[in-house]
Amino acid sequence: MCKTVCMVILINPFLVPPAKIDDAIAMWEKARDFLSSQPGYISTALHRARDEQAQFLLINVARWESEDAFYSASKRMREEAGLQPVEGVTSAPALYSIIRV
Amino acid sequence: MCKTVCMVILINPFLVPPAKIDDAIAMWEKARDFLSSQPGYISTALHRARDEQAQFLLINVARWESEDAFYSASKRMREEAGLQPVEGVTSAPALYSIIRV
Numbered sequence: 001m002c003k004t005v006c007m008v009i010l011i012n013p014f015l016v017p018p019a020k021i022d023d024a025i026a027m028w029e030k031a032r033d034f035l036s037s038q039p040g041y042i043s044t045a046l047h048r049a050r051d052e053q054a055q056f057l058l059i060n061v062a063r064w065e066s067e068d069a070f071y072s073a074s075k076r077m078r079e080e081a082g083l084q085p086v087e088g089v090t091s092a093p094a095l096y097s098i099i100r101v
Numbered sequence: 102m103c104k105t106v107c108m109v110i111l112i113n114p115f116l117v118p119p120a121k122i123d124d125a126i127a128m129w130e131k132a133r134d135f136l137s138s139q140p141g142y143i144s145t146a147l148h149r150a151r152d153e154q155a156q157f158l159l160i161n162v163a164r165w166e167s168e169d170a171f172y173s174a175s176k177r178m179r180e181e182a183g184l185q186p187v188e189g190v191t192s193a194p195a196l197y198s199i200i201r202v
Contacts, residue, residue, distance in 0.1 A: 009148060011160050013114055029201065047110060047197035050168065054195035059112050061162065067151065094155035096148035100130065 006066045007042065012093035013056035021048075023086045024058055034081045035062075040069020060093075067095055107167045108143065113194035114157035122149075122158055124187045129161065135182040136163075141170020161194075168196055 016024045028046050035041055044062035064070040077083065117125045129147050136142055145163035165171040178184065 008151065011112075011114075011148060011157075011162075013112075013157070025201065032201070044202060045199045046201040047112060048200045050109065050196045050198055055193045056112075056114070056195065059197060061112075092156045094157065095151045096160060097151055098146045099149045100126065100133070100147040101145060 008064050008067055008070060009096045009098065010060065010062040010064060010070060010093060011096055012060040012062075012091050014058040014060070014089060014091045015055070016057040017088045018052055018057065020086055020088050021057055024089050027083065027086050027089070028058070028060065030081070030083055031077065034077050034083075035073050038069070038073035038076065040065040041073065064095075070095065109165050109168050109171060110197045110199065111161070111163040111165060111171060111194060112197055113161040113163075113192050115159040115161070115190060115192045116156070117158040118189045119153055119158065121187055121189050125159055125190050128184065128187050128190070129159070131182070131184055132178065135178050135184075136174050139170070139174035139177065141166040141174065165196075171196065 014024060025046070032044055032046075036044065042063035042065060044060060047059045047061060049057050049059075064073075115125060126147070126149075133145055133147075137145065143164035143166060145161060148160045148162060150158045150160075165174075
């Protein structure tokens with residue numbers, strides 16, 4: 001347990017065809033429901049672009065206690081949650097640390 | 102003044118050639134120093150990918166009191182701050198609202 005020292009931030013920009021936005025949000029909710037029950041989860045927030053012309057219509061920002069916690073939870077989700085990808089939706093998840101404020 | 106109701110979130114993923122990361126961070130610091138003095142600014146945080154293979158090595162997440170405050174401050178920065186772009190660095194800034202947690 002090291003929320004202050006070891007916290008990592010997942011940022012996941014989603015490329016979403018506008019017609020698929022509701023499906024993508026519903027998919028995100030299912031993933032959140034699974035991941036938020038996993039060890040090391042701290043919080044998450046789904047961001048929606050205010051302008052439909054934005055490159056990434058959705059961006060997820062989540063906090064995890066460690067890299068291992070996130071990767072373990074993601075692996076369990078892939079193996080156990082049975083989530084189906086939404087056609088045409090792609091994402092570029094990566095883990096970040098805050099280096100400047 | 103409506104930090105709770107009207108707050109908007111700027112998320113700006115940067116495509117950064119690895120050799121340019123220090124220049125990009127220095128540029129971000131100059132932009133932050135200008136923008137943080139502007140009306141409507143709330144906070145900012147520069148996120149660095151923990152893995153150099155990530156698509157976006159830097160992502161900025163900032164909070165502003167309104168869209169107008171952000172656009173006005175950005176216009177002033179372009180006109181007054183004299184910041185020079187870093188060669189090879191591109192970004193995709195957009196404004197977001199949190200729709201799910």
